[in-house]
Amino acid sequence: MAKLLLCIAIISETIATTxxxxxNGFTSPIYSVITIVGYMxxxxxxxxxxxELPIGIVYAVWSGIGIVLISFIGYFLFGQSLNIVSLCGITFIITGVVLVNFYAV
Structure with a gap:
């Protein structure tokens, strides 16, 4: 159950960040409310x-997957660039999340 909730937390955080x-600096009320509710x-x-789960593992997975998702949302939705260095960093993040999940105590 905790892993399902973690997935929902990641999606919620990703939506909030988007x-x-x-x-636009909290000048759009609807988007601002969605942001606040998503983070809450x-x-x-x-x-x-x-x-139920170790805080270090939870935070690593939550933040790592969130960074990857937001990077791709930025690329596809907002036309932001992802160069080779960014893609290498994303690869390292994904590798770290996998390692933490499979080899954490």
């Missing part, structure tokens, strides 16, 4: 998840 960009949901779920 709408943070769209909120994500942190609430994290508070539940860390009761």
């Amino acid at each position: 709408f943070l960009k769209l909120s 949901l994500s942190f609430y779920l994290l508070s539940i998840i860390v009761k």
Whole structure:
């Protein structure tokens, strides 16, 4: 159950971060509310998840996958660039998340 909640927390955080960009410095009320609610949901779920899973593992997975998702959303939705160095960094993040999940104590 904790891993499912972690997936929901990651998706919620990713949506919130996407709408943070769209909120234009919190000048767009609808996008601002979506941002705030998304972050609140994500942190609430994290508070539940860390009761069952190690906080270091949870945070590494949450932030790592969030970075990867937001990088690709930035590329596809907002036309931001991803150069070879960025893609190498994303590859390292994914590798780190996999290693942490499979080899964590």
